[in-house]
Amino acid sequence: MHLVKASVYLALYAVMAAFLLASAAMAQVPVSAWTQALGGACRDAAWCLELTGDGGCLLAGEYQAAATDCVDVLLLRTDAAGDSLWSVLYGGAATDVAYGMAGTPDGGYAILGQTASYGAGSNDLWLLRTDSLGALLWQRTYGGPDDDGAYHICTLEDGGFIIAAWSRDDSLGTSDAWLIRTDAQGEVLWDRRFGGPADDFGFSVLPVPAGGYLFFCTSHSFGQGNGDWWIIRTDAQGDSLWSRTYGTPHRERARDLLPCSDGGFLLLGYGQMEGRPDYDVWLMRTDAQGDSLWARTYGGLGYDEGWCLQEISGGRLLIAGWTQSFGAGLEDAWLVCCDTLGNLDWHYTVGGPGCDFGFKARPTPDGGYLLTGMTHSFGSGDPDVLLARLEPANLRCQLQAAGVPTLPPGGGSVSFTAQVANDGAVGAGFDFWVAVRLPDGSLYGPTMLRTMPGLAAQDSLFRPLVQAVPPAAPAGSYWLIARAGDYPGTVCGADSFLFTKEAGRTASGAGEGSWVCTEDSFPGELGGPSVSRRFMAMPEEVALNVSPNPFNPQTVARYELREASHVRLRVYDTAGRVVATLVDGWKVAGVHEVTFDGTGLASGVYLVRLQAGEASQLQKLVLLK
Structure with a gap:
């Protein structure tokens, strides 16, 4: 963390830095350590998972050697790398x-x-x-x-x-x-x-x-x-x-439950939301008499199911299931992490271009996770047992500015350098975003939001940045905050520094004018964050990139097709309503682009979804007026 030279700010800096880090909800987003497809040439799946003391696990499910054979109960023991040690059929x-x-x-x-x-x-x-x-x-x-x-x-x-x-x-x-x-x-x-x-x-x-x-x-x-x-x-x-x-009058399905320390219970399943045919994951907290205290849903525009509920470190909750809304394939195995009140910390998908399902997950003693289910994307069977090992990401974010920058009453810009380091053992992707804490304590931004698809283990990136401060911004002390993680709710690394703006103009809030943070890009960065973080992802059949992001009021969606297909490109609000259809027709292979105009829409988060044949991509947009 940058050391402020002016002693008058030291005490204030320490208090504010602690507040900013505490408010960042430092949940550890996982990264993929390995993925295994286990089984034979026909149908194999794992419905159960238990840890063993040597870092391996025991899986139970089903095995079919050939299409003409019967299905048997499978018990499969693996080592810490997910390789099979032995298996028994019953x-x-x-x-x-x-x-x-x-x-x-x-x-x-x-x-x-x-x-x-x-x-x-x-x-x-x-x-x-x-x-x-x-x-x-x-x-x-x-x-x-x-x-x-x-x-x-x-x-x-x-x-x-x-x-x-x-x-x-x-x-x-x-x-x-x-x-x-x-x-x-x-x-x-x-x-x-x-x-x-x-x-x-x-x-x-x-x-x-x-x-x-x-x-x-x-x-x-x-x-x-x-x-x-x-x-x-x-x-x-x-x-x-x-x-x-x-x-509700619609369909709900029960799956798993946990006890709570006060005698209440946590219930997990999935259900249909009002006016939609698909399912969302549904989590509910009750008291000891079964009366509901709160309920949360997680999902997107497709079918999303929760099958397994586990308590992990810090009292957080881990949900395992599968999703059509996020990820690379038709369905992907899905992990969702939330806090003790059900607020989303992060979510992560595992899978390829086919159908992949998660049924059980367990936290490991080193802070990672094991996830099992079945996969049609990998292996020799249709399907095979899916077993994935995830490890916590270890991103570190550091900012460097010259002393305590002071701007004149007319505003200007603050120059600084950002470093993001991956101190972990495996490569990781991340979102990088910048925001500004105003003198009245409110948070403005993000003024920059970018996605870095991959940073190798034990590697780091440096980036010179310039944060614009408009003339109408109020006088006082500001904090510039940079975060790396999965935007907006999951922070793996964060840093901040203090700057001031001298008196001379009267304003409140952020003031009018540009607050854009600009300058050089990280090598390989994309123009906006993926809704579902897929570290070290496999090549996609379609690619989608929207830039600038955040935007006001226009941005350009660029997409690439490997082969000609019918393309539908739509923008949705967070309630799943279509706000714009940008493309709906046949397109040849290659790169295409279309402009999205957000004039008339309110500031906020939107989703753009590209559907090309059976392939799809989903990306988050931020309209910042």
Whole structure:
């Protein structure tokens, strides 16, 4: 951080610098360490993930050697680099899949899934108990003559298990949510069914510290009727104490839940927003009685689903799922990080040009993440198991100005040098933006916003900059702030310095005139930030660049096509409404450009989306008047 030479400013500088850094929400955006595609020539997927003590992990899911073969339960052990150490298959003559897994006190695992090979029905619940190397110790099936299924299992203090499931009765034409309690050998101690005149499904369960369980379901029988969230609070014997439903007249789906220290709960799933056919990720916080305290949604213009919820360092929350709205492909695996109130810190996509899905994620002891699911973009199968290792980015931002710059009453400019260094072990991309803290304490900007697509590990970039200060700007002390991260909410590195403007003109706020920050570009920088940060991204079928950004009132969108296709280029506001259609027609391969005029629109953030055939790009725009 720049050392201010004038001693009169030292105390003020220390206080303000601490305030600026504290307000920057220094969440660590991850970067890709590696991505693995594991499996054979046909269908493979991982629905479960548990960490192992040596930095590796254990995955459970499904494996199909060839299209004519049956699907078996897959248990796959990897090392810290994601390479397979061993794998075990379990199954019979039909389809068998694992959807849930939990560790056991002896270092082994309980694997929960569905089997069409064993049991009484067309599909039954299947519980397999293994040792730490995957050797089968025992197995149990649960169910009746019709379809039964399950996604979630918890190991309890006595070594037994609690299972969230559902059971269908074809004679009634409906399914009930099904809660099963077993002992350590898988023998049923009790089971409870919950439901009404329509379909109800159990998806997740957790033991409550005060005793009993919280059962998280999707209900078509209760609530507003088109598939609502339904939580059931039970006693230790599974009998209902109370229940709550949450939802809209549209579709909602339950997926995962976490306990909170005050006795409340965090619920995760996805649902349809008003007037839109697609899903957004939905996160809700409740009190101990199930009353909603707040709810947040995350998503864009496509289908976005949340499947797994984890608490990470600092009390933040990590959501794993998949997105159509962001990333490189038709669907990408997706991580979303938010603070304890659900405010977005960062989001990150993993995938290629095809369909890629995330189902489970776990934080690693070194501050990174493991994400698993299935991929159609990489590997030899269709799909293969997706396993990605992410590490926290380690960007450092430093500013250097000559002393404490002082501007005359007529304004002028402040010259300074910015350095961004990547102190991490892998390459990283970032947004770089500049803002100004005004004498009245308000923040003006960004006065500059750029994207750097890649900075190698242990490398740094220097950039001379000039911040314009208009004549009408009020007299007083200013702070120039530069940040590197994922604009606007995620800051990985920040620095600031003080400058002043002498009295002589009367003004308030920012004053009229230009506040643009200009000068040389970082090598390789783009004209504006990508909505979804994709560090070390693969080459795209289409490329989109909008510059200048921020802009007022016009900017130019340039796009490149590798092959001729139908192109649609539209601008949306943050509510998803189309504010302009720039292109809608057939375009030949090559580079094209079109001007977007924001006259008549309010200052703020907009999204421009390029759709060319099956490829798409999305970029954020800032209209700054």
